[in-house]
Amino acid sequence: KKVAILISGGGSNMVKLVESMVGDHPARPVLVGSNDPQAGGLQKAAEMGVPTFAVDHRPFKGDREGFEAELNAKLAEAEPDIICLAGFMRVLTEGFVRRWEGRMLNIHPSLLPKYKGLHTHQRALEAGDKEAGCTVHLVTPALDDGPILGQARVPVLPDDTPDSLAARVLVQEHRLYPAVLERFARGETDPITLD
Numbered sequence: 779k780k781v782a783i784l785i786s787g788g789g790s791n792m793v794k795l796v797e798s799m800v801g802d803h804p805a806r807p808v809l810v811g812s813n814d815p816q817a818g819g820l821q822k823a824a825e826m827g828v829p830t831f832a833v834d835h836r837p838f839k840g841d842r843e844g845f846e847a848e849l850n851a852k853l854a855e856a857e858p859d860i861i862c863l864a865g866f867m868r869v870l871t872e873g874f875v876r877r878w879e880g881r882m883l884n885i886h887p888s889l890l891p892k893y894k895g896l897h898t899h900q901r902a903l904e905a906g907d908k909e910a911g912c913t914v915h916l917v918t919p920a921l922d923d924g925p926i927l928g929q930a931r932v933p934v935l936p937d938d939t940p941d942s943l944a945a946r947v948l949v950q951e952h953r954l955y956p957a958v959l960e961r962f963a964r965g966e967t968d969p970i971t972l973d
């Protein structure tokens with residue numbers, strides 16, 4: 779299976795996904811793309827030998843379809859079987875999601891369905907939650923709402939800040955996303971929980 783990964787920032791999840799696709803893993807990374815030409819993850823992907831591209835969303839201003847048409851053109855060249863959103867921060871239109879529906883995954887830093895959207899760790903702390911975590915799900919038109927493929931939990935500690943909690947959750951993200959991708963590429967979609 780061919781996998782394309784979309785990022786917006788440093789790409790630490792992307793690196794873990796690329797590192798995992800070796801040996802008898804059923805998939806291989808064919809492309810890493812970003813909506814930000816300055817995304818640090820693009821350099822990391824290039825150093826790992828994965829082709830990269832950037833489509834800067836800013837010149838498109840509110841024209842999301844225009845931005846996505848160029849994104850789709852780049853993706854179509856690589857003909858990915860699976861797309862992984864890994865810290866990709868652009869909200870995608872229904873049209874784009876429908877085109878890749880059933881084969882586009884996303885990682886979200888909360889235990890969905892709790893805390894869809896942004897600032898998940900701050901909201902978990904403000905709510906006094908005792909545990910937090912991350913979720914890998916299939917992407918559907920509704921934001922952070924698709925079928926869950928896997929979750930991993932972490933304890934919330936008394937002196938946690940959003941940053942310290944984010945760092946603890948990120949460690950689990952780096953375990954969960956590769957585990958879910960390997961299962962998904964083998965056709966296994968029953969949700970898993972990592973402890």
Ligand SMILES: N[C@@H]1O[C@H](COP(=O)(O)O)[C@@H](O)[C@H]1O
Pocket residue numbers: 785786787788789790791792819864865866885886887948951
């Ligand atoms: N959507 C969220 O954005 C962060 C991206 O991190 P990285 O993969 O770019 O390091 C991760 O916490 C991910 O869950």
